[in-house]
Amino acid sequence: MSYMDEFNFWLADDYFDAATKEELKSIADNEKEVEDRFYKELEFGTGGLRGVIGAGTNRMNIYTVRKATQGLANYIIKQGGQERGVAIAYDSRRMSPEFADEAALCLAANGIKAYVFDALRPTPELSFALRTLHCISGIVVTASHNPPEYNGYKVYWEDGAQVTAPKDKEIITEVKNVTDYHTVKTMDKQAAMEAGLYQVIGKEIDDAYMTELKKQIIHPEIIQEMADEIKIVYTPFHGTGNVPVRRILKELGFKQVYVVPEQELPDPDFTTLEYPNPEDPKAFTLALKLAKEKNADIVLATDPDADRLGIYALDTKSGEYVPFTGNMSGMLIADYILRERVATGTMPENPAMVKTIVTTNMADVIAKEYGVKLIEVLTGFKFIGEQIKLFEQTGSNHYVFGLEESYGCLAGTHARDKDAVVAVMCLCEVAAWCKKNGKTVWDQMLEMYQKYGYFKEDLYTITLKGIDGSKQIAAIMDKLRSNPPKQFGELKVTEVRDYDTGKITNLTTGEVRDTGLPKSNVLYFDLTNDSWCCARPSGTEPKIKFYMGVKGTSLEDAAQKNAKLTEELKAIL
Numbered sequence: 001m002s003y004m005d006e007f008n009f010w011l012a013d014d015y016f017d018a019a020t021k022e023e024l025k026s027i028a029d030n031e032k033e034v035e036d037r038f039y040k041e042l043e044f045g046t047g048g049l050r051g052v053i054g055a056g057t058n059r060m061n062i063y064t065v066r067k068a069t070q071g072l073a074n075y076i077i078k079q080g081g082q083e084r085g086v087a088i089a090y091d092s093r094r095m096s097p098e099f100a101d102e103a104a105l106c107l108a109a110n111g112i113k114a115y116v117f118d119a120l121r122p123t124p125e126l127s128f129a130l131r132t133l134h135c136i137s138g139i140v141v142t143a144s145h146n147p148p149e150y151n152g153y154k155v156y157w158e159d160g161a162q163v164t165a166p167k168d169k170e171i172i173t174e175v176k177n178v179t180d181y182h183t184v185k186t187m188d189k190q191a192a193m194e195a196g197l198y199q200v201i202g203k204e205i206d207d208a209y210m211t212e213l214k215k216q217i218i219h220p221e222i223i224q225e226m227a228d229e230i231k232i233v234y235t236p237f238h239g240t241g242n243v244p245v246r247r248i249l250k251e252l253g254f255k256q257v258y259v260v261p262e263q264e265l266p267d268p269d270f271t272t273l274e275y276p277n278p279e280d281p282k283a284f285t286l287a288l289k290l291a292k293e294k295n296a297d298i299v300l301a302t303d304p305d306a307d308r309l310g311i312y313a314l315d316t317k318s319g320e321y322v323p324f325t326g327n328m329s330g331m332l333i334a335d336y337i338l339r340e341r342v343a344t345g346t347m348p349e350n351p352a353m354v355k356t357i358v359t360t361n362m363a364d365v366i367a368k369e370y371g372v373k374l375i376e377v378l379t380g381f382k383f384i385g386e387q388i389k390l391f392e393q394t395g396s397n398h399y400v401f402g403l404e405e406s407y408g409c410l411a412g413t414h415a416r417d418k419d420a421v422v423a424v425m426c427l428c429e430v431a432a433w434c435k436k437n438g439k440t441v442w443d444q445m446l447e448m449y450q451k452y453g454y455f456k457e458d459l460y461t462i463t464l465k466g467i468d469g470s471k472q473i474a475a476i477m478d479k480l481r482s483n484p485p486k487q488f489g490e491l492k493v494t495e496v497r498d499y500d501t502g503k504i505t506n507l508t509t510g511e512v513r514d515t516g517l518p519k520s521n522v523l524y525f526d527l528t529n530d531s532w533c534c535a536r537p538s539g540t541e542p543k544i545k546f547y548m549g550v551k552g553t554s555l556e557d558a559a560q561k562n563a564k565l566t567e568e569l570k571a572i573l
Contacts, residue, residue, distance in 0.1 A: 003034060003035050003037075003038035003039045004034065004038075006038040006057055007024065007034050007037070007038045007056075010024055010038075010055065010056070010057075011024055011025070013181075015063075015181050015182060016055075016063065020055045020061070020063075023054065023055040024055050024056070036058065036466060036467075037054065037055065037056025037057070037058050037059055038056050038057050038058060039058060039467060040057065040058050041057050041058065041064075041176075042057065042058050042059060042060065042064050044068050044071070044171075044172050044175040044176070045172070045539055046162075046163070046164075046168040046169075046172070046380075046539065047154050047155070047162050047163075047168075047380070047382070047539060048068070048139075048152065048153045048154040048155045048162075049064065049065070049068055049152055049153040050143055050146065050150060050151075050152035050153070050541075051064075051150065051151075051152070052149050052150055053094055053095055053149060053150065053151050060095070060099070060150070060151045060152065060153075061095075062095075062098065062099065062102045063181060063184075065099045065102050065103055065141075065153055066102050066103070066106050066184050066186060067175070067178050067181060067184050068153060068175050069102070069103040069106040069107060069139075070106055070110070070175075070178050070183070070184040070185060071171065071174040071175030071176070071177065071178045072086075072107075072137065072139075072155060072171060072174070072175070073106060073107055073110035073112055073185075074110075074174045074177070074178070075170060075171050075174040076110075076112055076136055076137060077110065077111075077112075078174075079136065081136030081137070081158075082110070082111055082112045082136075084134060084135055084136040084158075085112060085113035085114065085115055085133065085135050085136065086104075086107050086112055086113070086114055086115070086130075086135055086136065086137045086138060086139060087114075087115045087126060087129045087130040087133055087135045087137075087138045087139075087201070088100050088103055088104055088114055088115065088116045088117065088126075088138070088139045088140075088141070089117045089120075089121040089122075089123065089125065089126035089129070089138075089139075089140045089141070090117070090120060090121075090140065090141035090142065091120050091123075091140075091141065091142040091143075091239060091240050091304050091305045092120050092238060092239050092240060092266035092267065092268055092304055093141075093142065093143060093148070093150075093151050093268050093304065094148070094151065094268040094269075095151055096120070096141045096142070096151060096268075099141045099151065099153065100116060100117075100139070100141045101116070101189065102186070103139050103141070103153070104116050104192070104198055105186045105187055105188075105189060105192055105198070106184065106185055106186050107197075108187055108192035108195070108197035108198050109185035109186050109187040109192075110185055111197070112197070113196065113197050113198075113199065114192075114197065114198050114199070115129070115133055115135065115199050115201045116198065116199070116200055116201065117129075117200075117201055117202060117205075118200050118201065118202040119202070120239075120240045120266060121240055121244075122240045122241060122244060122302075122305060122306030122307065122419075122420070122421055123140045123142060123144075123154070123240075123305040123306065123307045123417060124306065124307055124410075124415040124417050124418065124419035124420070124421060124422070125205065125206070125209050125244065125415075125421075126138050126139075126140045126156065127156060127160040127161070127385075127415040127416050127417045127419075128160070128205070128208075128209050128212065128414050128415045129201065129205045129209075130156055130158070130160055131158075131159070131160040131416075132205060132208055133201075133205075134158075135158065136157075136158050137155065137156060137157055137158065138155070138156035138157075138160070139153060139154070139155060139156070140153075140154045140156070140305065141153055142154065142304065142305040143304075144303060144304065144305050144307070144308070145275070145276055145277035145278070145279075145303040145304065145308065146541070147270075147275060147276075148268060148269050148270050148276075155171065156416075156417075159385065159386075159388075159389045159416055160385065160415060160416035160417070161381075161382045161384075161385025161386055161388075161389065161416035161417060162380070162381070162382035162385070162417065163382070164382050164383065164385075164386045164518075165518050206244070206247075209244070209414070210244075210247060210248060210251065212412065212414035213248055213412070213414065213421060213422050213425055214248075214251070214252070215412065215414075216411045216412045216422055216425065216426060217252065217425070217429060218336075218337070218340045218341065218344060218346070218429065219340065219429065219432075219433060220252070222429070222432050222433050222436050223252050223253055223254065223428075223429060223432050224253050225432075225436060226432040226435045226436050227252075227253040227254050227255050227432075228255050228256070229256075229435055230254065230256065230297050230298075230428070230431055230432050230435050231256045231258070231294055231295060231296040231297050232249065232254060232256065232257045232258065232296060232297065232298055232300065232428060232431070233258045233259075233260065233287055233290050233291040233294060233296040233298070233299045233300070234246075234249075234257060234258070234259050234260070234287075234299075234300045234301070234302075234424070235259065235260035235263045235264075235284075235286065235287045235300070235301045235302075236259075236263065236264065236301075236302055236304075236306070237263055237270070237273060237276045237278070237283065237301055237302065237303060237304055238263055238264075238265065238266055238267035238268075238270050238271075238272070238273070238276065238304065239266065239276065239302065239303060239304030239305060239306060240266075240302075240304065240305055240306045241302035241303075241306035241420060241421065241424075242259070242264055242265070242266075244306070244421045245300075245302060245306070245420075245421055245424050246259065248421060248424070248425050249424070249425070249428060252425065252428070254428060256294075258290055258294050258296065260286050260287050260290055262286050263286060263287075270304075272286060276303060276304050277303060277308075278301045278302065278303055278308055278309060278310025278407050279308075279310065279326070279406070279407055281323060283301065283310075284299065284301060284310070284312060284323075287299050287301060287312075288312060288321055291312070291314075291321060292321075295314075296314065297313070297314055297431055297435065297440065297441070298311060298312070298313050298314070298427065298428070298431050298441055299311060299312040299313075299321060300424055300427065300428075302420040302421070302424065303407075303420070306419075306420045306421055307381075307408055307417060307418045307419060307420050308326070308406065308407040308408050308418065308420055309326075309329060309407055309408075309409075309420040309423040309424060309427070310323075310324075310326075310329075310407055311323075311324045311329050311427060311441075312324065313431075313440060313441035313442040313445070314440055314441075314442065315440065315442045316440055316443075322442050324445070325405070325407075325457065326403070326404070326405050326406055326407035326408065326409075327359060327360035327362070327403075327405050327455070327457050328445060329407070329409075329423070329427065330359070330360075330363075330403035330404075330405075330409045331360060331362050331363065331366060331403075331448065332427070332430055332441065332444065332445055332448070333401070333403075333409060333411065333423065333426045333427060333430060334353060334363065334366055334401045334403065334409075335366050335448055336426070336429070336430045336433065337400065337401055337411060337426070338351075338353075338366065338367075338369075338370040338372055338400065338401070339370065340433075341370075341400065342370055342371075347370075347372075347400070348398035348400065349398060350373070350396065350397045350398055351370075351371075351372045351373065351397065351398050351400045352372060352373040352374070352375055352387070352391065352397035352398065352399055352400060353366075353367050353372050353373070353374050353375070353400055353401045353402065354374075354375045354376075354377060354384045354387045354388075354399065354401075354402040354403075355374065355375075355376060355377075355384075355402065355403055355404065356376070356377055356378065356379045356380070356381075356383065356384070356403075356404040356405065357376050357377070357378060357379060357497075357499075357517075357522070357524060357534065358379055358404075358405050358457075358534050358536070358547040359403060359404055359405045360405065360455050360457050360549060361455055361530070361532075361549060361551070362448075362452050362453065362455040363403070365452045365453060366452060369452070372400060373397055375387055375397075376517075377517065378499065378517050378518060378520050378522070379404065379520075379522065379536060380404075380539075381402075381404055381408055381410070381417050381418045382416075382417070384402040384403075384404070384410065384416075384418075385416030385417060387399070387402070388402075388413050388416055389416070392413075399413055403418075404418065405457060405459075405547065408420075408423075409423050410422065410423075411423070411426050427441075430444070449555065453530075453551050454551060454552040454553065454554055454555055454557065454558040455549065455550075455551050455558070456549065456550055456551075456552060456555075456558035456559060456561070456562050457547065457548065457549040457550075457562075458547075458548050458549075458562045458565075458566060459545060459546070459547055459548075460545075460546040460548070460566055460569060460570070461543050461544070461545050461546070462476075462543065462544050462546075462573075463541075463542060463543050464542055464543070464544070465542045466542070469542050470542065473537050473542075473543075473544045474537075476535070476544055476573065477521060477523070477535065477537060477544070480523050480535055481498060481500070481523060484496050484523070484525070485525070485572050486507070487527075488525070488527060488531075488533060488565060488568040488569060488572065489564065489565070489567075489568035489571075491527040491528050491529055491531050491565065491568070492507075492527065492528045493507055493525050493526070493527060494506070494507060494508060494526045494527065494528060495507060495525075495526040496523065496524070496525055496526075497515055497522075497523070497524035497525075497526070498515075498523055499515055499517060499519065499520040499521070499522040499523070499524070500519055500520065500521050500522070500523075501519075502514055502515050502517070502519055503515065520536075521536070521537055522534065522535070522536045523535045523536075527565075529550070529551075529561075530550065530551035531548070531549065531550045531551070531561070531565060532548065532549050533546060533547070533548040533565065533569060534546070534547040534548070546569055548562065548565050548566065548569065549562075550562050550565060
């Protein structure tokens with residue numbers, strides 16, 4: 001069907017409700033809007049769905065959610081997993097509770113029990129819940145840190161991680177095979193409850209989750225000693241982190257925790273924020289104001305589904321708060337965990353740290369320092385979760401820590417996704433340790449730079465929306481792949497890693513070897529002088545991202561090198 005045929009089908013068919021039809025009638029004279037809503041199905045990618053909320057096949061609505069869930073249900077039944085059920089969590093966004101219920105009732109109508117949280121919960125707690133309940137799968141209704149007009153739907157498998165190959169492709173196939181909305185099942189909520197196919201979960205999972213988090217604390221005695229002195233400012237960005245973060249810090253004994261009042265409660269419009277993303281400095285405006293009033297040691301922010309953590313730390317010399325990238329905060333936690341595990345004799349045998357290919361190379365140096373194996377995986381925390389599963393299956397290594405540059409990390413194996421609640425907890429322990437040792441978290445970061453090298457990373461993003469945008473992104477990747485640059489200014493390209501072909505080419509020797517990783521539309525350029533650049537189209541947003549990293553002789557030198565590399569990249573593009 002053409003987009004107009006599809007539009008008219010939605011307007012005419014009894015399957016779609018009156019409110020949907022009214023919304024569509026209001027755009028009937030705007031052909032470009034009709035085209036954008038109906039020119040394709042909202043793509044069920046390797047992580048699930050994400051898109052703007054609204055009526056249409058290319059939008060997040062009860063019909064696209066239900067249809068995706070029918071495909072998932074069909075897959076679960078083919079896998080013989082229907083007896084085990086599916087856990088469902090949701091965040092504070094518009095339509096999140098409704099989408100969670102639509103998914104649950106579609107599963108129930110297919111004879112698959114749904115365990116649905118009684119209120120909003122963090123994404124990592126869903127990962128924990130589905131493993132605790134021995135579910136076959138899990139769903140989180142969230143659009144993470146996207147703007148308020150978005151929502152999304154992420155699918156997890158029995159190991160607690162987002163689905164990976166080959167299951168991701170197999171589920172996508174099942175979803176695509178659902179072509180007729182009339183074949184999508186649903187049922188009445190009360191009937192589902194009476195049939196034992198819809199169960200509300202809550203406190204019992206929360207309590208078990210808190211117990212698991214506390215197992216990651218290395219020095220509870222230091223927290224107790226410094227609990228009265230350390231001052232923490234926290235903001236949940238109107239999302240799911242507020243309750244669990246405050247609870248864990250209180251139960252650990254931290255006394256001076258100040259929550260940004262304007263951003264404490266759920267707000268689907270994120271009224272106080274331009275963009276609810278801890279990577280955005282503007283999002284910290286209110287938190288930094290409160291931090292200055294309270295003379296806080298650290299400032300913490302979790303994104304709406306509480307899987308990412310952003311931090312600022314006080315620099316006592318300038319009196320200002322210094323922003324940390326995800327690489328910096330991840331390395332701060334990693335260095336502390338590895339160092340203190342070695343010092344306390346609690347490091348497991350064959351320890352391993354896992355990072356993504358676009359994460360800082362400081363991780364390699366720190367892992368080597370403490371005799372920990374470092375494993376690189378593709379971008380996406382599900383690949384880190386997959387490594388934890390492989391370690392358990394083979395006994396080859398014990399997972400100690402994992403991180404990605406986009407402000408996500410995981411200590412422990414209670415979840416198989418990045419967990420900002422455990423990250424907050426770990427970072428507050430680091431802050432307490434620093435305070436006891438007469439320094440700030442920023443002082444500790446500077447000591448790490450001096451010891452390991454002044455690594456600095458950056459991200460250059462090009463946003464290209466709509467049909468034309470996706471074509472432009474594809475054209476950029478094709479150009480870089482067919483005619484890869486030989487150098488970025490003075491920096492020569494030493495190797496090209498094409499994760500789509502699975503080949504690494506050494507430009508000096510001509511040697512070609514395998515990447516050893518699954519195929520992905522990613523190009524990575526190893527450069528001279530400890531530098532690198534990586535091109536990757538976003539899987540969830542209309543963007544192409546260019547990650548890059550350098551190693552300098554000082555903070556200033558690293559910043560200059562990074563700025564220069566960014567300019568050279570722009571010149572190539």
